Amino acid sequence: MKHPFDKFNLPDYLIEAIKEIGFDKPTEIQEKVIPVVKKGRDIIGQSQTGSGKTHAFLLPLFNQIDPKKAEVQVVITAPSRELAEQLANAATQLASHSPEEINVQTIIGGTDKNRLIQKLQHSQPQVVIGTPGRLLDVIESNDLRIHTSQYMVVDEADMTLDMGFLEDVDKIATRLPEKGKMLVFSATVPQKLQPFLKKYMHSPIVIEVENKQIIADTVENWLISTKGKNKIELIHQLLTIGQPYMALVFANTKEYVDDIAHQLKKKGLKVAVIHGGITSRERRRVMRQIQNLEFQYVVATDLAARGIDIEGISHVINAEVPQDLDYFVHRVGRTGRNQLSGIAITLFGPDDEQDIALIEKRGISFQPKEIKNGEVVDSYDRNRRDHRKGKNVNKTDFDPEIHGLRKKLKKNVKPGYKRKIERKKEEKRIRAFRLKSKK
Numbered sequence: 068m069k070h071p072f073d074k075f076n077l078p079d080y081l082i083e084a085i086k087e088i089g090f091d092k093p094t095e096i097q098e099k100v101i102p103v104v105k106k107g108r109d110i111i112g113q114s115q116t117g118s119g120k121t122h123a124f125l126l127p128l129f130n131q132i133d134p135k136k137a138e139v140q141v142v143i144t145a146p147s148r149e150l151a152e153q154l155a156n157a158a159t160q161l162a163s164h165s166p167e168e169i170n171v172q173t174i175i176g177g178t179d180k181n182r183l184i185q186k187l188q189h190s191q192p193q194v195v196i197g198t199p200g201r202l203l204d205v206i207e208s209n210d211l212r213i214h215t216s217q218y219m220v221v222d223e224a225d226m227t228l229d230m231g232f233l234e235d236v237d238k239i240a241t242r243l244p245e246k247g248k249m250l251v252f253s254a255t256v257p258q259k260l261q262p263f264l265k266k267y268m269h270s271p272i273v274i275e276v277e278n279k280q281i282i283a284d285t286v287e288n289w290l291i292s293t294k295g296k297n298k299i300e301l302i303h304q305l306l307t308i309g310q311p312y313m314a315l316v317f318a319n320t321k322e323y324v325d326d327i328a329h330q331l332k333k334k335g336l337k338v339a340v341i342h343g344g345i346t347s348r349e350r351r352r353v354m355r356q357i358q359n360l361e362f363q364y365v366v367a368t369d370l371a372a373r374g375i376d377i378e379g380i381s382h383v384i385n386a387e388v389p390q391d392l393d394y395f396v397h398r399v400g401r402t403g404r405n406q407l408s409g410i411a412i413t414l415f416g417p418d419d420e421q422d423i424a425l426i427e428k429r430g431i432s433f434q435p436k437e438i439k440n441g442e443v444v445d446s447y448d449r450n451r452r453d454h455r456k457g458k459n460v461n462k463t464d465f466d467p468e469i470h471g472l473r474k475k476l477k478k479n480v481k482p483g484y485k486r487k488i489e490r491k492k493e494e495k496r497i498r499a500f501r502l503k504s505k506k
């Protein structure tokens with residue numbers, strides 16, 4: 068019987084590998100990218116995490132590999148060890164079906180470098196997947212020779228830029244052959260990425276995949292007001308009411324993540340912790356334990372929000388609204404994967420009103436909930452008063468500080484107050500702009 072991936076004319080072993088994973092049909096990015104890579108064009112792929120982009124580039128690249136040549140043929144960079152390992156797992160699964168051996172080598176920091184060098188001295192792998200720092204290390208020491216590689220993939224390029232790794236990626240790219248093909252995947256294409264793209268890409272085809280469903284329709288998106296209650300108490304309640312299959316709790320700083328984890332542990336929950344302050348060796352160990360379902364609860368910073376694909380996360384709890392609102396979607400996208408149902412819960416206080424309104428402006432709607440008598444029940448819409456009065460209030464303009472000033476203004480109209488409000492608004496706009504440009 069014909070398989071939906073047959074139309075790409077991939078070798079049989081890759082179709083076998085897809086059958087084993089259980090993909091029924093190609094995703095949009097796969098439909099668009101696979102034929103273009105096969106034509107040998109450079110690509111800028113703009114797509115969100117979760118679109119299936121990993122296989123969009125791995126499948127056609129594996130198609131190009133000559134297993135008889137023990138030389139590097141594909142170089143892939145990712146901005147974090149976890150992402151690199153995830154790509155490597157996908158690549159290894161494909162390689163395992165090949166009738167002739169294809170070597171996939173993960174090259175990431177925090178691992179035994181001497182052992183890696185010994186391995187590389189013995190033979191060069193056909194596919195290397197790694198983080199920019201360690202990759203560059205072994206390239207510069209000439210242990211890894213990439214001048215033979217016809218393909219380079221820069222995955223999550225915007226995150227690579229944000230994390231300050233683009234310089235290393237640039238140095239890696241200079242070692243590729245002149246005619247090598249470059250594939251860059253990025254959720255966004257910021258201006259600062261342009262010089263790199265111009266330097267290495269030859270008339271690239273830009274492939275954009277619209278993220279129609281920002282949050283999977285299998286995910287319920289709850290919003291719970293903290294109403295001055297202790298947040299960690301609330302999180303504990305939420306974690307113990309529904310008996311989640313696996314819950315991922317996000318906070319913005321490693322200190323707060325530690326604090327939440329510590330207090331949940333004190334209450335008897337078995338909690339795993341992921342943040343940048345934990346050694347990479349430990350992080351890899353914890354990730355493995357999580358994949359093996361040894362923990363029901365994981366507390367993490369946004370390090371775990373992008374790309375990390377942990378099967379079966381039933382609940383995501385945002386202890387805080389993320390500082391970078393893009394991460395809201397990345398966090399919530401950790402649940403409801405592969406058509407499973409999921410619940411995302413965001414805790415908010417008065418200071419978060421504006422951010423919540425901005426998230427809603429992106430087309431994401433929340434279901435207001437509260438905890439009553441040990442149960443999560445529907446709550447009222449926090450904007451109900453505005454609706455009742457039929458006021459045409461622009462929610463994104465709501466600002467508690469300015470709101471307070473307006474209230475004062477009503478009671479006690481002093482000359483100059485209106486100007487003060489306008490000045491405050493302007494100051495806020497400037498502050499917000501500065502913050503944005505810092506990122």
Ligand code: AMP
Binds near residue numbers: 121
């Ligand atoms: P990615 O965006 O590559 O990280 O993929 C996100 C998730 O989608 C992973 O769990 C993949 O295994 C899954 N996936 C990728 N391609 C397909 C497909 N064609 N059909 C179903 N699931 C897929």
